[in-house]
Amino acid sequence: MRHILIANRATVAVHAAQVSRRRGYETTALAATADTQNTHLARADHAVLVTGRGQEQTYDSAEKVLEAVGHSGVDCVYPGYGALAENADFVAGLEAGGVSFVGPSSTALRLAGSKAAAVQAARNIGVAVLPHATARGRAEVDERLAEIGLPAVLKPDFGEGGQGVRIVHSAPDVADALAAGGADTFWYIEKYVPGNRVIGVTLGVDHHGTILPLGERESLLTVDGLKLLEASPVEAVDAVTLAAMRSDAARVAVEFGLRNVMTVEFIAGPERYYFLEVNGRLPLAYRMSEQQTGVDLIDLQFRIAGGEAIDPDSLPVDRSRHCLEARLFVHPQELEDFPDLRSLTRFDLAEVGGITWARSVDPARPMTYELILAQALSTADSRPAAAGLVRKGLEASRVEGLRCYVEELSRRLDELG
Secondary structure (H helix, E strand, O other): OOEEEEOOOHHHHHHHHHHHHHOOOEEEEEEEOOOOOOHHHHHOOEEEEEOOOHHHHOOOOHHHHHHHHHHHOOOEEEOOOOHHHHOHHHHHHHHHOOOEEOOOOHHHHHHHHEHHHHHHHHHHOOOOOOOEEEEOOHHHHHHHHHHHOOOEEEEEOEOOHHHHOEEEOOHHHHHHHHHHHOOOOOEEEEEOOOOOEEEEEEEEEOOOOOEEEEEEEEEEEEEOOEEEEEEEOOOOOOHHHHHHHHHHHHHHHHHHOOOEEEEEEEEEOOOOEEEEEEEOOOOOOHHHHHHHHOOOHHHHHHHHHOOOOOOHHHOOOOOOOEEEEEEEEOOHHHHOOOOOOOOOOEEEOOOOOOEEEEEOOOOOOOOOOOOEEEEEEEEEOOHHHHHHHHHHHHHHOEEEOOOOOHHHHHHHHHHHO
C-alpha cells in the first residue's frame, strides 16, 4: 500500500486524503468530470476523471472506477461508504488485478450483499432471524405472504439499501411495492415487527482475526427508507441484551469472513431481537463511533488493510457520552430529475457549541451529486441535551431551495428533548 485511489467524494474523501497524507501514502482522487470543484481534489496528489451523469454512472460505476484504477497506477483503493464500498464485483476486479482494497473480500461482500443468503448464514450459527422467504412475481410473492402473514417487509434481495424497503399491510400495498420495484425484481420478504428499533453494532476485524468493538447506535427516525437520526448509546434494549447483540455481531463477522470495519444490524422488537443485515463498509455514522472510541476510524481502516495487528484494549468504548447525528438528505422527490437538480437558494448552517457539521456543499453550484447536504453531530451528557443541541442548530440554520427533512427532524427532536 503506497499509492491510494480515493474512490469517493465530499467529506469522507477529504478525511481519507488527510489520513493518507499522515501515513505517507501517495494519493489520487477520483472525480466525475462535472464535479471537479469538489473539495477532496485539492487534498490529493493527483486526480483521475470519469465521465457520466450522476453518482451511478461515475463514483458508483464498478466498470469506470476499475478503468480509473488501471489508468492511475494505484496499488490500493479506498472506497469510504456507499454502493461501491459493498460492490463484490468491483472488489473481485481489484483482486484479479492484484490491487488492494480497504474493506472485505469479494467473497464476504457477496454473501453480505444478498439479504436471503446473509439471513441463512446467520441462522446457521444460531442467531435469531425473522420468518422470511424469497419470491419473484406477484403469484410467488402472494404465496409467500400467505405463509408469513401481513404486515411484512418487501425489499430487493440485493442492493438499494433502505430506500428499497417497503412495508406492506394490504394487497394494494403489495401491488404498489411490486410496481415500484420492477417486474424482474427478486424479492426478499420478511415478517414486519411493529414498534421495532434498528440497532447497529459496529466492529472491526483485523487480518489476524481479532474482533474490535467500535460502539453501537440506534435509529430514532427513518423516513422514505432514509436514516435521518441516530443516537448512541443504545437505550432501546437493556445492557444484557446489548451485550448479546455484540456477541452475535462478532459471530456473524467471523462466519461471513469479514475483515476491516463493518456494521451488523439487528431489529429489536418488544420481546427479542433478530438479525437484519450486514453493511460491510465504513458506516455513514462513523463519526459517532469515533466519539465513543476516540479513534479515527478511517485511520483504523488503513491500519487493518495494511495487516497491522490491533490490540482491542486500545479501543475502549465510552458509552457514557451521548451522541446524536441528524442528516439532511435531499428528499427523493427532488431527485426525479437527478442529476439536474436545481441549486440551493440559501445554505447557512449555524455554529452551535456542542455540534460539529459535516458538509461539502457549495450553494453556488448546481446540486449534482449531493444526496446528503449536511450531517449534524452533537455530544452531551444526556440524550435530551444532545437532542436539544441539534434542534437549536437546525432552528438557527437556513436551508432553502431543496427539501431535506428539516421539519421531520425538528418534530422528532422536540419529542426527544
